[in-house]
Amino acid sequence: MFSKALFKQSAKANWMRWLTVTVATCVMLAIVIIVLGNLAINDIRDSLKNVFVQADQESSLKEEAVDAYELYMTSVDTYNQTASFSGMLGVVTNTYDGKVNTYKTENDGAEPSDEQKQIYIEETATQYSGFAGFVGMEEAELKAYITSILNFYITKYDATKDEVLFDQYFLEQVYTEAYAVEIAKEDATVESATERANSAKEIAAAAISQYKTDASAQDYEYKRENYVSYATNYVNNTIMYDNVYKMQIQAGATEDEAKEYAVTVKVISNTAISTYELWLVEYENQNADVEITAEQKADAKSRACESITDQIPEKVGEALSELGNMDMYGLIIGSIFYRIAGLLLPMVFVIMTANSLLAGQVDSGSMAYVLSTPTKRRTVTVTQMMYLLWSLFAMYAILTVVSVISVWVVGGNSFAINFGEILLFNLGAFLTMFAFAGFCFMCSAIFNRSKHSLSIGGGLTIFMLVCTILGLFGSDVVPSAMRIDAMNFFNYLSIISFFDTVSILNSTLSYLWKFGILLAIGVVTFIIGVFRFDKKDLPL
Amino acid sequence: MEVIKVENLTKDYGNGRGIFDLNFSVNKGETFGFVGTNGSGKTTTIRHIMGFLKQQKGSCYVMGMDAWKKSSEIKKYVEYIPGEIAFPDLATGTEFLKSQAELLGLKDMSYANKLIEMLQLDTSANLKRMSKGMKQKTAIVAALMADKEILILDEPTTGLDPLMRQTFLEIIEAEKKKGKTILMSSQMFNELETTCDRVALIFGGRIVDIADVNKIKHTTFKSYKIEFINKKDYEYFKTLNFKIVRDQEKYNQVTVKISNSHLKELFAELKKYKLKFISEVDYNLEKYFMEILNKDKRSDENV
Numbered sequence: 001m002f003s004k005a006l007f008k009q010s011a012k013a014n015w016m017r018w019l020t021v022t023v024a025t026c027v028m029l030a031i032v033i034i035v036l037g038n039l040a041i042n043d044i045r046d047s048l049k050n051v052f053v054q055a056d057q058e059s060s061l062k063e064e065a066v067d068a069y070e071l072y073m074t075s076v077d078t079y080n081q082t083a084s085f086s087g088m089l090g091v092v093t094n095t096y097d098g099k100v101n102t103y104k105t106e107n108d109g110a111e112p113s114d115e116q117k118q119i120y121i122e123e124t125a126t127q128y129s130g131f132a133g134f135v136g137m138e139e140a141e142l143k144a145y146i147t148s149i150l151n152f153y154i155t156k157y158d159a160t161k162d163e164v165l166f167d168q169y170f171l172e173q174v175y176t177e178a179y180a181v182e183i184a185k186e187d188a189t190v191e192s193a194t195e196r197a198n199s200a201k202e203i204a205a206a207a208i209s210q211y212k213t214d215a216s217a218q219d220y221e222y223k224r225e226n227y228v229s230y231a232t233n234y235v236n237n238t239i240m241y242d243n244v245y246k247m248q249i250q251a252g253a254t255e256d257e258a259k260e261y262a263v264t265v266k267v268i269s270n271t272a273i274s275t276y277e278l279w280l281v282e283y284e285n286q287n288a289d290v291e292i293t294a295e296q297k298a299d300a301k302s303r304a305c306e307s308i309t310d311q312i313p314e315k316v317g318e319a320l321s322e323l324g325n326m327d328m329y330g331l332i333i334g335s336i337f338y339r340i341a342g343l344l345l346p347m348v349f350v351i352m353t354a355n356s357l358l359a360g361q362v363d364s365g366s367m368a369y370v371l372s373t374p375t376k377r378r379t380v381t382v383t384q385m386m387y388l389l390w391s392l393f394a395m396y397a398i399l400t401v402v403s404v405i406s407v408w409v410v411g412g413n414s415f416a417i418n419f420g421e422i423l424l425f426n427l428g429a430f431l432t433m434f435a436f437a438g439f440c441f442m443c444s445a446i447f448n449r450s451k452h453s454l455s456i457g458g459g460l461t462i463f464m465l466v467c468t469i470l471g472l473f474g475s476d477v478v479p480s481a482m483r484i485d486a487m488n489f490f491n492y493l494s495i496i497s498f499f500d501t502v503s504i505l506n507s508t509l510s511y512l513w514k515f516g517i518l519l520a521i522g523v524v525t526f527i528i529g530v531f532r533f534d535k536k537d538l539p540l
Numbered sequence: 541m542e543v544i545k546v547e548n549l550t551k552d553y554g555n556g557r558g559i560f561d562l563n564f565s566v567n568k569g570e571t572f573g574f575v576g577t578n579g580s581g582k583t584t585t586i587r588h589i590m591g592f593l594k595q596q597k598g599s600c601y602v603m604g605m606d607a608w609k610k611s612s613e614i615k616k617y618v619e620y621i622p623g624e625i626a627f628p629d630l631a632t633g634t635e636f637l638k639s640q641a642e643l644l645g646l647k648d649m650s651y652a653n654k655l656i657e658m659l660q661l662d663t664s665a666n667l668k669r670m671s672k673g674m675k676q677k678t679a680i681v682a683a684l685m686a687d688k689e690i691l692i693l694d695e696p697t698t699g700l701d702p703l704m705r706q707t708f709l710e711i712i713e714a715e716k717k718k719g720k721t722i723l724m725s726s727q728m729f730n731e732l733e734t735t736c737d738r739v740a741l742i743f744g745g746r747i748v749d750i751a752d753v754n755k756i757k758h759t760t761f762k763s764y765k766i767e768f769i770n771k772k773d774y775e776y777f778k779t780l781n782f783k784i785v786r787d788q789e790k791y792n793q794v795t796v797k798i799s800n801s802h803l804k805e806l807f808a809e810l811k812k813y814k815l816k817f818i819s820e821v822d823y824n825l826e827k828y829f830m831e832i833l834n835k836d837k838r839s840d841e842n843v
Contacts, residue, residue: 005642013629356629364626369682371592372620373643376612538592540622 003375003383010387014353021349022395025342026402032337033403036329037410052321055307061240061265062272062305068203068239069273070297071174072231073224075207079170080222083215086166088131089149093165096124096150121150167208174204199239206234232273240269276304319481326479327505329416334501335477338425339432340469343496346395346433347465351458353391354440357384358533359453368540381445381530388437396430421504428499428511431518435495436461438525445529448539464494477502495521541568543690543721544589548598551584559584559745561598566723571716573736573753574725575829581745582725583623586694589723590620602690619683623694623725625675633663633670633678637685644686652685659707673704680711691715693724697731709735729826733757741829749832756828760799763821766810768792773813782806795821 099120103112112120129143137145152169178200182193210230211222244265248258279300283292312320358381361367370380403422407415417425443457467490472478474487491497498518503511544566552558559581566572574582587593588600591611600607602614630636641649656663659677670678676696683691693712697705712735716722726732732739733753741748763785768774774792778784786795798806810818 003643005639008642009628009630009639012631012635361628365622365624366626366628368592368620368622369628369640370643371611372590372615372618372622372683373640374612374615374645375643379612535594537594538587540587540590540592 001376001379001382002386003379006370006375006380006383007387010357010384011391013356014387014391017349017352018391018395021345022398025345025395026399028345029337029342029399030402030406032333032341033406034410036332037406037415048320048323058268059305059307061268062307063301065235065240065269065272066276066301066304068235069231069276070301071178071200071203072207072234073227075174075204076211076227076231077224079208079211082170083166083211085145086164088128088134089166092124092128092146092150093153095127096120096153099123117154121147121154124150170208171201171204175201203234203239206238207231210234228277232270232277235273236266236269241266272304276300279303319479322479323481327416327477330501330505331477333417333422334425334505335472335475338429339496339499339501340465340472342399342429343432343465346392346429347436347461349395350388350392350433350437351440351454351461354388354437354444354457355450355453357388357441358444358529359447360444360450362448362538362540363450365540367538371538371540377534378530381533385441385526385530388441389434392430392433392437396426396433399429400426417505424504424511425501428501428504428515428518431515431522432496432499434522435498435518435525436464438522438529442525442529442532445533446536448536464496467491467494468496471497475502542566542601543568543570543603544572544723545601546585546589546598547600549585549588549595549600550597551588551593551595556744559588559742562742562747564740564747564750566721568721569719570738571712571722571724571736573732573739574723574742575727575729575732575739575825576725576742577727580742582742583694584745585742586692586723586725589692590618591615617688618690618692619686619688621679621683621691621693621696623696623698625672625679627667627675627678630667633661633665633667633674636667636678637663637682640682641685646686649685651687652681655681655684655711658711672699673701676700676704676708680708684711684715689720691720691722691724693722695725695727697726697728705731729824729829733825739825741832743833748836749829751825751828753825756823756825759823760801761797761823762800762803763795763797763823764806764818765793765795765821766818767816769814769816777809777813780809782809792816 100112100117103116103120104110125143125146128146129139132139132142149165149169152172153165156172157165157168175197179193179197182188182196183190207227210227214226241262245258245262248261249255253261280292280297283296283300287296358367361370367380371377400423403426404419407417407419407422440453440457440461444453447453447456470487471490471494472487473482473484474489475483475491495518498514500511500514503509503514542565546562546564549562550558550560552560557579562581562585564572574585576582584593588595589602589607591607591614594608603617605614607614627636628639630639637652641647641652646652655661659680661674661677661681663678663681665674667675667678676699680696691712697708700708709731712722712724716735722735724732724735729739733756736753738750738752740750765786766777768777769792771792774794777794778787783797784794785797786793788794796806
């Protein structure tokens with residue numbers, strides 16, 4: 001099944017072509033990798049990417065500032081509305097305590113059961129709900145409110161803290177609410193929600209303390225406008241500046257650096273809050289006497305948190321962002337070199353060699369010399385197939401070594417494409433050529449004329465390469481600004497599409513079954529070629 | 541013993557091309573010739589014997605083995621010089637012969653060297669730049685060096701100069717003397733006549749006749765062309781009881797066919813006339829086949 005003499009003959013007849021193609025492809029590959037590695041083609045791309053990253057960061061900083069500001073203002077507002085109730089709270093707790101004490105006296109100092117406590121709470125709440133008019137609430141509303149406070153009083157109230165019951169209850173409410181909002185968000189953890197809720201509580205505490213300072217002044221009357229500057233200052237200085245400064249120092253920045261960055265953040269925060277407040281005032285004026293709606297607030301917030309990129313039209317923004325995220329190395333090395341440029345010369349080698357191994361020799365008649373010796377046709381085809389595969393394998397083994405060395409030279413795994421990916425690229429290119437080799441070999445075995453073998457085998461092979469070139473303009477690796485989706489049609493006409501460099505770069509596994517298809521195409525066509533050659537008439 | 545046996549071999553390429561119901565056999569030690577015009581089917585027949593083509597009907601045996609099925613088996617006995625000379629893509633003649641020897645499993649190159657010497661061949665020459673004669677010589681060495689039992693040649697002398705052709709025929713003669721069975725095709729009657737024992741005439745894909753060359757060479761008939769000076773003598777001679785195969789009245793010429801035993805009578809008669817010339821007309825393979833073809837044609841016309 002194998003003839004050493006014939007193998008030697010084929011090697012002697014084709015080595016020049018093999019060497020030329022191998023050397024040329026290796027040089028091309030090395031240049032592509034080394035030049036790209038040193039040229040830092042991703043600079044522009046990186047700066048573009050940075051614009052978007054910074055815009056995102058800025059946007060989230062602004063959001064944080066506006067949220068803190070809004071929380072401060074809401075806390076003060078709510079506290080102001082319910083503060084008139086706090087005076088009444090001493091009487092309420094006294095009434096409740098009285099009921100409990102009575103119970104204790106009657107029952108030899110034993111604590112009342114939980115059910116009994118709830119009954120006392122209910123009684124107390126009902127008793128005081130009649131005062132609803134004085135605190136500006138509905139009766140049922142006040143009753144629920146008292147029930148809630150009393151429950152807090154008997155379970156969570158910490159009398160040792162230097163805080164009045166009402167303030168503690170208020171802050172607890174802020175905490176609970178903030179926690180609920182945070183934990184409902186995607187990718188929230190208990191830790192992150194707790195942290196956020198704690199900082200919300202902190203802001204609310206600051207707001208209350210400010211309110212109390214003002215309230216202790218004799219002629220106090222609550223005016224929202226007064227708190228705009230309080231809130232702004234608090235958020236800018238305490239929340240944004242101090243926190244950022246601390247974080248920068250922790251991250252290892254010098255004091256000056258930390259200060260500079262913190263000031264920048266403070267300025268961003270200030271801008272956002274001013275814009276937000278301006279929009280709120282604007283809506284207030286538009287609404288005349290009606291309260292500002294939640295949508296209007298949300299709108300004001302989104303306007304305040306806009307970054308540069310939000311001002312670019314959506315499609316342009318998308319295109320720019322995509323350009324920023326494009327993998328230039330992957331595109332040039334994977335999609336352009338390994339799937340197109342680097343395939344061309346090996347293709348020429350395979351087309352010409354496959355033809356010269358069988359059809360060329362039948363056409364010229366030189367096959368007669370081999371077949372007039374006791375060499376079976378099967379031996380001829382298997383030997384020639386082995387030569388074609390061996391030469392292709394040797395070519396890609398050398399290409400692999402050259403590519404790995406080139407990647408190593410430009411920085412190994414820190415290069416945009418790592419060793420694993422470059423090895424898979426070489427394997428993929430080899431399997432693609434294996435499929436084409438099988439196809440060309442089959443044509444060479446089927447046809448007795450070189451011109452037929454070349455025009456079908458070579459023609460279709462080159463056709464597929466051209467389709468891949470055209471299809472590139474419709475594939476996802478090209479940014480949408482340059483992409484013509486209809487061109488993707490060409491990718492369906494070429495088996496090179498089974499060499500999925502994008503899948504390799506994205507570490508998805510779909511390239512594996514596609515490799516399997518390439519392998520199968522090669523194996524089947526080689527087998528057809530071998531069997532067909534056994535049975536056909538040879539004009540020798 | 542029949543070394544090559546062809547029975548009802550048919551390969552129809554359509555439009556009347558191909559070979560139809562060929563029957564012949566070549567015995568051991570015999571030299572068998574194939575003669576016919578271009579496209580008459582000589583090469584197609586040889587390709588079947590070599591196992592390169594699969595027959596549509598009939599059978600073809602070499603050494604008792606089916607030529608198609610045991611194609612590689614019969615090559616142990618067969619050496620072949622193809623009609624078209626195209627060598628593998630190798631640099632020199634030496635390289636080609638070495639590669640061929642490896643394929644043949646041939647280790648002893650003494651006979652090859654002897655052939656090279658006999659043919660005065662420079663094997664170190666570039667294969668592609670060789671002249672037709674040199675290529676033919678190389679092909680001969682490549683085929684003969686294994687010294688197998690059967691030699692098949694497809695129009696081996698086409699394109700050779702007369703001197704080369706003579707050398708070539710001498711080599712064939714030498715091979716024949718060794719007892720090899722030889723099958724060769726040609727368009728030239730005379731070279732087959734000198735080398736072959738039997739010659740088949742193939743025409744339109746069918747064997748018209750298989751002639752025994754020795755019988756033709758030693759015919760019992762002779763033909764003479766005679767020109768008379770006087771018209772009167774000419775007229776008179778024609779009335780006599782000789783078999784006249786050709787009559788050219790314009791020149792007073794007749795061609796007479798006569799059996800060897802009656803030669804004396806003819807010459808006795810001729811003494812009586814004044815003759816311008818008398819010459820013996822060669823009877824050869826070409827004449828023989830022409831007669832057959834003409835007869836066929838005539839019988840065709842009669843039908």
